[in-house]
Amino acid sequence: MTRNAETIACADHEADPALAETFSERMVEVLNSGALALMLSVGHRTGLLDAMADMPPATSAGIAEKAGLDERYVREWLGAMTVGGIVDHDPVTEDYYLPPEHAASLCRKSPTDNIAVFAQYIPLLGSVEDDIVHCFRHGGGVPYERFDRFHDVMAEDSGQSVVPALETHILPLVPGLTERLEQGIDVLDVGCGRGRALNRLARLFPRSRFTGYDISEDAIRYAAQEARAISNDNVTFKVFDAGNLERNGNPGAYELITTFDAVHDQKDPLTVLRGIRKSLADEGVYLAQDIKGSSHHHSDRDHPIGPLLYTISCMHCMTVSLAQDGEGLGAMWGREKAVEYFKAAGFRNIDVHELDHDFQNYWYVCRP
Ligand SMILES: C[S@@+](CC[C@H](N)C(=O)[O-])C[C@H]1O[C@@H](n2cnc3c(N)ncnc32)[C@H](O)[C@@H]1O
Known part of the structure; x- marks a missing residue:
């Protein structure tokens, strides 16, 4: 009580x-x-x-x-x-x-999500506890480089929570998208990490062309190696700061842009979203996976993994942004604020979806 x-x-x-x-x-x-x-x-x-x-x-x-x-x-x-x-x-x-x-x-081999994969976040976050305590006292943030195993764990996480659902649940959120991918379109994944989702898409849709951007050299090297290992020659991975998309991107170049859990921890999320909007073709669609939350602490009280998500937010997502003098939105920025940001970036049509098997994320389908 x-x-x-x-x-x-x-x-x-x-x-x-x-x-x-x-x-x-x-x-x-x-x-x-x-x-x-x-x-x-x-x-x-x-x-x-x-x-x-x-x-x-x-x-x-x-x-x-x-x-x-x-x-x-x-x-x-x-x-x-x-x-x-x-x-x-x-x-x-x-x-x-x-x-x-x-x-x-x-x-x-679990048929459902392997909870032991998620358990790895506890020691991962614990490994930067001293740095976080220092930030509580003096402000600032803990940079990505301090999280030794971040990309390992993140890739395992998305390998089980996103990749297996791409064909069956995620692509069908956008009517006609699977058919367009089969015919051949240009796709950009921003903040692709180790590229698990993009490599899977590239394999499924050999006629489409895929580009993955991430700021982490390690993650991009790993993604490119995996692409070579499975002979994906329709995917390119590149170290690129998404904050520069608006100024140095390819305007109108992509029919599909995706972000899988890659907006809220940006230094400047709105600038990144404006860059995504600018890079999208007029008939294009932006599909964003982001953490399910409400923008209000009291409304998240019944969230099945609320304490875990707020902890990950405080000890990773928020702090990596603050480490760059960024906005520090945090993972629990929530649906209301996310929609506000998508609109401010120039998206006029935003649908918010939930997937039955996925209590951790909202899936936003945004159109110009
Ligand atoms: C939470 S991870 C998600 C990774 C991947 N999408 C996945 O689902 O496995 C966020 C990713 O955004 C990348 N990132 C952060 N800031 C970035 C920036 N300014 N430009 C490009 N990538 C960035 C990080 O390196 C990290 O790989």
Whole structure:
């Protein structure tokens, strides 16, 4: 139970003992969940969760051998997994077992989103905690370069949340788009990261021509390597600052421009959106994936992953923008503000879509 607006208004600052007790218990759960998220990330990165998904019950030695890891560490990790209710443990045989119902949301072969991929955001953000605390005291931001594993995790995230849904859910948001891509059009993806989505599109639509821009040299190198590895010769990846699209882009050159989670963390989002508008052909369409939020904290209270998204926003999206003396919009800028920005950039027709399988994003279809 929490206080509502009325009880806050007449709060007398005396703690209600029952509320305090309930809240304290919840805080203990928070500690346990945070710790488990860290251990799930370790389990994902070391391959332990995948190894256990395919295994009958086994001892820590058997699991360590299968995963090629040190038994002592594996045993301690299994302790956390057991007391956290993720792995079953037989105290007589000393066997551990990852039930298939749990493996279903924790493994690379998962039919649905692998939550262990998202668990990696916790240690990723934790790795810059000192920098963030410094920013709380002195202002400024933490630059992209400080997040060692950002592009790794982001590529895994979009590899499971965007790429598999492109054909079935995302392209159909724009009637006739699949047919136009089949015939052959020019497509630009702004802030393409490691290019997972664009490489997939390029493979699906060999008659279309694809360009991916990102400011990160590492991400572009990786995207281009992947394109070569799968023989995509209709895609070009280029290091390019999207803030320069308006001045140095190709006006009216693209029938489709996409951004996948790549507007709110820009230094100057409106300038980028104006550049996108200018680069779009008159009959073109701009398809933007951005984080689902409401622009109002109180309206996000029931968001299924609200605390996670606000934390990612504070410790990554907002701060990387502020590090460039940017606007620092943050991931939770929300639907109202996003629509306001799209309009200010010159888009007159904006449809906002939600996808059944995706509680994390809005999908904006914007036309001139
Ligand atoms: C949240 S990530 C999304 C990456 C990718 N679209 C995906 O879904 O995996 C945002 C991306 O925007 C890129 N970015 C940030 N500022 C940029 C700028 N000014 N110009 C080009 N790319 C930029 C970052 O390097 C990063 O790859």
